[in-house]
Amino acid sequence: MSTLILLLATGLGLGGLYFLVASGLSLIYGLMGVLNFAHGSFLTLGAFVGLAAGNLVGAGTWGGLLLGLVVGALTGAAAATATELGLIRPLYDRHIEQVLVTVGLSLATVALFEGIWGPNPRNVTRPGWLASTTDVLGARVPNTAFLNVLAGAVVLGGIVAFLRYTRYGLIIRAGVENRAMVTALGIDVRRAFTLVFAVGGAAAGLGGVLATQSLNYVSPHMGASLLIFAFIVTVIGGMGSLTGAAVASVVVAVLQQLANFYLNNTGDLIVVLLLALVLLVRPSGLLGRPA
Amino acid sequence: MSGPNVLEVRGLSARIAGQEVVHDVSFEVPAAGVTAVLGRNGVGKTSTLRAVLGLVERSGEVLLDGVRVDGERTDRIVRRGVGYVPEDREVFAGLTVAENLRLAHRAGPGGTTAEHRALVDALFPDLATRAAQRAGTLSGGQQQMVSLARALLNDNRILLVDEPTKGLAPRIVGEVAEALAAAARTVPILLVEQNLQVVERLADRVVVIDAGRVVHTGPARDLLDDADLLQRLLGVHAETEAAR
Numbered sequence: 252m253s254t255l256i257l258l259l260a261t262g263l264g265l266g267g268l269y270f271l272v273a274s275g276l277s278l279i280y281g282l283m284g285v286l287n288f289a290h291g292s293f294l295t296l297g298a299f300v301g302l303a304a305g306n307l308v309g310a311g312t313w314g315g316l317l318l319g320l321v322v323g324a325l326t327g328a329a330a331a332t333a334t335e336l337g338l339i340r341p342l343y344d345r346h347i348e349q350v351l352v353t354v355g356l357s358l359a360t361v362a363l364f365e366g367i368w369g370p371n372p373r374n375v376t377r378p379g380w381l382a383s384t385t386d387v388l389g390a391r392v393p394n395t396a397f398l399n400v401l402a403g404a405v406v407l408g409g410i411v412a413f414l415r416y417t418r419y420g421l422i423i424r425a426g427v428e429n430r431a432m433v434t435a436l437g438i439d440v441r442r443a444f445t446l447v448f449a450v451g452g453a454a455a456g457l458g459g460v461l462a463t464q465s466l467n468y469v470s471p472h473m474g475a476s477l478l479i480f481a482f483i484v485t486v487i488g489g490m491g492s493l494t495g496a497a498v499a500s501v502v503v504a505v506l507q508q509l510a511n512f513y514l515n516n517t518g519d520l521i522v523v524l525l526l527a528l529v530l531l532v533r534p535s536g537l538l539g540r541p542a
Numbered sequence: 543m544s545g546p547n548v549l550e551v552r553g554l555s556a557r558i559a560g561q562e563v564v565h566d567v568s569f570e571v572p573a574a575g576v577t578a579v580l581g582r583n584g585v586g587k588t589s590t591l592r593a594v595l596g597l598v599e600r601s602g603e604v605l606l607d608g609v610r611v612d613g614e615r616t617d618r619i620v621r622r623g624v625g626y627v628p629e630d631r632e633v634f635a636g637l638t639v640a641e642n643l644r645l646a647h648r649a650g651p652g653g654t655t656a657e658h659r660a661l662v663d664a665l666f667p668d669l670a671t672r673a674a675q676r677a678g679t680l681s682g683g684q685q686q687m688v689s690l691a692r693a694l695l696n697d698n699r700i701l702l703v704d705e706p707t708k709g710l711a712p713r714i715v716g717e718v719a720e721a722l723a724a725a726a727r728t729v730p731i732l733l734v735e736q737n738l739q740v741v742e743r744l745a746d747r748v749v750v751i752d753a754g755r756v757v758h759t760g761p762a763r764d765l766l767d768d769a770d771l772l773q774r775l776l777g778v779h780a781e782t783e784a785a786r
C-alpha cells in the first residue's frame with residue numbers, strides 16, 4: 252500500500268514537470284501549427300541561468316531557490332521570445348521550415364551549453380526540506396513531488412485564467428480554432444504567437460529549475476530528455492489541448508512509475524505503447540478535436 | 543472625401559494551391575449602396591473577396607479610398623475599415639456569442655462606436671439574450687447574425703459579404719436581407735449573392751464573374767430585366783427564379 256502511494260505521489264510530481272514543458276508545446280502547436288523542438292533548450296537554459304542567479308543569494312537556501320525559479324522563468328520566456336521573433340516569424344506559415352529551424356536550434360544550443368557548462372551533470376545544492384521526504388500513510392514521499400505538483404497546478408490555473416479572462420487569451424482561443432478569421436477581424440495574430448512562445452518558454456524555464464531539484468543535478472541534456480516525454484504527453488492529450496496535456500501528463504507519469512516498479516523498469520516502453528494505442532484508437536488524442 | 547469609389551480592383555488575380563482561380567479581374571465599388579457579385583458556382587466569387595483581403599495569394603492592385611493596400615497584411619487592410627462576413631459564417635464555434643463579438647471590437651477611428659453597437663442590438667436582439675451561448679450551438683441563421691454583427695460593430699468604410707443567405711430558411715433569408723438593407727444605408731456593401739430575389743431587393747449594381755473573369759458590369763435592374771442576359775451569364779430562367 253505504501254509503495255503504491257509512493258509511486259502515485261512521485262508520478263504526480265513527475266507529471267507536474269511534464270506539464271510545465273507540455274503546456275507550452277501544446278499552446279504553440281495549437282495556435283501556430285509548429286512543433287517546437289527547441290523547447291527543451293528553453294528549459295535547460297532556464298535551469299542553468301536560474302541556478303546561477305540563485306547561487307548569488309545562496310545555494311541551498313529558499314531565497315536562492317525562489318530567485319532561481321523567477322529568473323529561470325524569465326530566461327525561458329526571453330529565449331522563447333527571441334526564438335519566435337528571430338527564427339519563427341520570418342518563416343511565417345512555412346511549417347516544415349519552422350520545425351527544421353527549431354531542430355537545428357536545439358542541436359546547436361545543446362552543443363553551446365556543453366561548451367559553457369561542460370558536458371557532464373553537475374550536482375546542485377537543495378534547501379534541506381526539498382532533499383528529504385514526508386511520511387504519507389507510511390510512504391516516504393520526496394518533498395520535491397509536492398513542489399512539482401504545486402507548480403504544475405499553479406501554471407495550469409494561471410494559463411487557464413489567462414486564456415479565459417484576457418483579450419490575448421480570447422485571441423489565442425479563437426486563433427487555435429480559425430487563425431485566418433482572426434486576422435480577418437483586424438487582429439495581428441503574430442503578437443499572439445510571440446506571447447504564446449513567451450508563456451511556454453516561461454513555463455519551461457520554471458520547469459528546468461524545478462527539475463534540477465528533483466534530479467539533484469543540472470545538465471545540458473536535461474531539456475532533451477524531458478522534451479521527449481512532453482511531446483508524447485502532448486500527442487496523447489491532443490495537440491493544442493491544454494487540459495488534455497494536463498490529464499496526459501499525470502497519466503503518462505504515473506503509468507511510467509508503476510511500470511518501472513511493477514513491470515521490471517519498462518516504464519518508457521509502456522509509455523510508447525500507450526502512445527501507439529492512442530494514435531491508433533484516437534488519433535486526435537484524448538481531448539483533441541478530431542481533424 | 544475620397545472620390546466616388548470606396549474600393550477599386552484592377553487586374554486582380556488570385557492563386558490557390560498554385561493554381562490561378564481569379565484572372566485579371568477589375569471592378570469598382572461606389573461609396574454608397576450595394577454592389578452585387580454574381581456568378582455560377584465555383585467561378586471565383588469567394589476567391590475574389592479573399593484576394594481583396596489578402597487571404598489568398600494575389601497580384602494586381604486593390605485601392606481602398608484611393609490608397610493601394612494590396613501590399614498589406616490582412617489585419618491591416620481590415621483595420622483600414624473593411625468588414626468581412628465570410629461564406630459559411632466562420633463564427634468561432636468554441637467561443638460564446640459575446641466573445642465572438644468582443645473579438646470583433648476595434649478601438650480607435652473606424653472602430654466600434656456606441657451607434658454601431660446600438661444598430662447591432664436593434665437588428666439582432668436575439669444575440670443579447672444568447673450572449674453566453676457557444677456560437678457552435680447556434681442555428682445557421684443565428685450564426686449568420688453573429689457573423690454580420692461582427693462586421694457591423696465597427697465604423698467600416700466597406701463591407702465584403704459572401705453569400706449571407708446560403709442555406710437559410712426563407713423567413714431567415716428575409717431577416718438577413720432586412721439587416722443588410724439597414725446596414726447599406728450607412729456603409730457600402732460588396733455582396734456575393736446567388737438568390738436573385740435578394741439581389742433584386744438590395745443591389746444597385748452588379749458585377750458578373752465567369753470562370754474567374756468579369757464578364758458583365760452594370761446597373762442591377764438592367765441585368766434582372768434581361769432574361770436572355772440572365773440566362774447567358776448565370777444560366778437561370780427569370781420566371782423560375784421569380785417563382786421560387
Ligand SMILES: Nc1ncnc2c1ncn2[C@@H]1O[C@H](COP(=O)(O)OP(=O)(O)OP(=O)(O)O)[C@@H](O)[C@H]1O
Pocket residue numbers: 558559563581582583584585586587588589590629
Ligand atoms: N482551398 C482550395 N483548394 C483548391 N481549389 C480551391 C480552393 N478553394 C477554391 N478553389 C477553387 O477555386 C475556384 C473558385 O472557387 P470560389 O470558392 O472562389 O468560387 P465561388 O464563385 O465562390 O463558388 P460558390 O458559388 O460555390 O461559393 C473553384 O474552381 C474552386 O474549386
Ligand SMILES: [Mg+2]
Pocket residue numbers: 587588589629704705
Ligand atoms: Mg463562394
